[in-house]
Amino acid sequence: MHQSREFDIIIWGASGFTGRLVALYLFDKYGTNGDLKWAMGGRNLTKLEKVRDEVANKNVPLVIADSNDKVSLLNMVNRTKVICTTVGPYAKYGSNLVETCIKSHIHYCDLAGEVQWMYKMINRHHEAAKVNGSKIVHTCGFDSIPSDMGVYFIQREAKAKRGSIAQKIKMRVAAISGGISGGTYASLSRVLEEAQKDKMVYKILTNPYGLNPIDEQVGKDKSDLRSVIFDKASQSWIGPFIMASINTKVVRRSNVLSSYAYGKSFRYDEATIFGKGFLGRIKGILSFIPIGLIMSAKHGSLLKKGLDILFPSPGEGPTKQKMEKGFYKLRFYITLADGSNAFAKVTGDMDPGYGSSSKMLAESAVCLAKDKLSNISGVLTPSVAMGDALLKRLEKNAGLTFSFKY
Numbered sequence: 001m002h003q004s005r006e007f008d009i010i011i012w013g014a015s016g017f018t019g020r021l022v023a024l025y026l027f028d029k030y031g032t033n034g035d036l037k038w039a040m041g042g043r044n045l046t047k048l049e050k051v052r053d054e055v056a057n058k059n060v061p062l063v064i065a066d067s068n069d070k071v072s073l074l075n076m077v078n079r080t081k082v083i084c085t086t087v088g089p090y091a092k093y094g095s096n097l098v099e100t101c102i103k104s105h106i107h108y109c110d111l112a113g114e115v116q117w118m119y120k121m122i123n124r125h126h127e128a129a130k131v132n133g134s135k136i137v138h139t140c141g142f143d144s145i146p147s148d149m150g151v152y153f154i155q156r157e158a159k160a161k162r163g164s165i166a167q168k169i170k171m172r173v174a175a176i177s178g179g180i181s182g183g184t185y186a187s188l189s190r191v192l193e194e195a196q197k198d199k200m201v202y203k204i205l206t207n208p209y210g211l212n213p214i215d216e217q218v219g220k221d222k223s224d225l226r227s228v229i230f231d232k233a234s235q236s237w238i239g240p241f242i243m244a245s246i247n248t249k250v251v252r253r254s255n256v257l258s259s260y261a262y263g264k265s266f267r268y269d270e271a272t273i274f275g276k277g278f279l280g281r282i283k284g285i286l287s288f289i290p291i292g293l294i295m296s297a298k299h300g301s302l303l304k305k306g307l308d309i310l311f312p313s314p315g316e317g318p319t320k321q322k323m324e325k326g327f328y329k330l331r332f333y334i335t336l337a338d339g340s341n342a343f344a345k346v347t348g349d350m351d352p353g354y355g356s357s358s359k360m361l362a363e364s365a366v367c368l369a370k371d372k373l374s375n376i377s378g379v380l381t382p383s384v385a386m387g388d389a390l391l392k393r394l395e396k397n398a399g400l401t402f403s404f405k406y
């Protein structure tokens with residue numbers, strides 16, 4: 001990586017809802033006179049100046065680049081060691097940037113949860129990124145850091161404390177509180193629109209191993225849960241978890257990229273806990289309604305137009321108070337290779353989508369820029385790209401906790 005670049009990190013998309021939170025976090029945590037050299041990036045100088053006045057001060061340099069202008073992207077990328085981007089939907093605005101980062105031999109991280117786009121980036125750029133020494137790391141937010149780093153942590157602890165790897169892990173969302181931004185809704189809409197139009201996209205989204213290399217898309221895992229059932233592991237009624245279709249694929253890709261460090265017969269699934277007894281079952285069934293509506297709303301239909309009015313527009317998102325009051329608690333029910341059981345927890349201290357995701361993304365960027373990491377490169381997952389170094393940062397700075405009980 002280039003040691004002589006002007007910046008360690010450019011946060012591109014700093015004028016957007018999430019990018020602004022990342023900039024605010026970097027300013028509060030790392031300031032402008034310290035060891036970390038960082039800048040705010042975007043396409044509109046006036047807007048960037050306004051946001052900078054609100055979240056930082058004039059010592060933070062501004063960099064202008066537009067996703068449609070490749071020259072401006074290259075000029076931006078050539079000034080930094082790491083690009084941290086919140087310019088989404090990534091399928092719409094992100095492809096040229098990934099290519100440019102690899103050309104410039106630098107690292108990259110984002111908050112993408114758009115599986116169909118990540119699939120494209122892997123196919124187009126994994127080999128080139130490997131050759132050029134670039135770490136391209138998608139999913140550095142709530143999808144999929146708590147899951148991916150949670151499993152990485154469990155495997156590390158299981159080996160150290162029980163002398164055995166985990167063969168089966170069931171992640172259950174025990175509690176969650178937060179909101180949604182216009183950018184995320186736009187990204188989700190785009191994924192669904194592409195899946196409705198293109199059978200290949202639908203196939204990638206529904207393939208449990210869809211982010212693995214083509215010749216390694218085999219294993220015992222089935223599709224993500226789509227109904228409400230009673231779960232023996234948590235002794236509760238469980239139902240679908242909306243992020244499972246991203247997270248489970250990322251965890252499985254981590255296994256492949258780490259030369260099957262979790263074993264070839266490793267199994268992983270995710271679901272949401274709705275509680276015990278009749279009430280738990282009803283809660284599960286009711287929670288299906290909004291998910292079902294979003295999934296079935298066809299592009300251009302009246303239902304879709306209605307949902308577009310209900311959800312926030314790009315640039316909008318949950319209030320500060322809602323983010324601060326937010327949290328999440330994830331439980332992991334583990335079966336070790338020797339047949340015994342273990343249990344782990346991951347928690348986060350703010351709303352998952354924005355308060356917590358912006359801290360996770362910012363710490364990923366700092367980790368890529370500053371920490372001593374393995375030489376692995378390519379289109380990677382957070383755990384494979386950053387491993388223990390990121391785990392330390394998440395616990396120390398980003399409000400996450402990881403615990404393993406045996």
Ligand SMILES: NC(=O)c1ccc[n+]([C@@H]2O[C@H](COP(=O)([O-])OP(=O)(O)OC[C@H]3O[C@@H](n4cnc5c(N)ncnc54)[C@H](OP(=O)(O)O)[C@@H]3O)[C@@H](O)[C@H]2O)c1
Nearest residue numbers: 015016017018067087088111141142181183184187314315
């Ligand atoms: N995975 C997770 O956990 C997670 C969590 C949060 C967000 N996200 C994702 O993060 C992305 C951003 O979400 P958000 O709510 O922050 O969105 P947003 O508020 O709409 O912000 C989008 C940003 O992209 C910029 N932009 C738009 N078109 C551009 C172009 N052609 N060239 C350069 N910049 C351009 C916008 O600039 P202007 O201000 O000039 O319009 C803005 O800064 C979404 O894809 C969302 O799904 C993921």
